[in-house]
Amino acid sequence: MSWNAAWRLRQVGYRRVRWFAEGVDGWRDPGRPLVPITPYPEPL
Numbered sequence: 001m002s003w004n005a006a007w008r009l010r011q012v013g014y015r016r017v018r019w020f021a022e023g024v025d026g027w028r029d030p031g032r033p034l035v036p037i038t039p040y041p042e043p044l
Contacts, residue, residue, distance in 0.1 A: 006019035020027060028034055 002019040002023060003021075006017045009017045024034070
């Protein structure tokens with residue numbers, strides 16, 4: 001998921017973008033915190 005998000009950010013002009021190759025599991029497994037979010041609804 002992070003690669004896809006990073007790619008999309010680059011497509012809209014952001015340049016200082018990094019992605020976490022290990023993903024959510026690689027972040028969570030060593031005990032790093034996760035924050036639940038609610039996505040914005042897509043515009044009509």
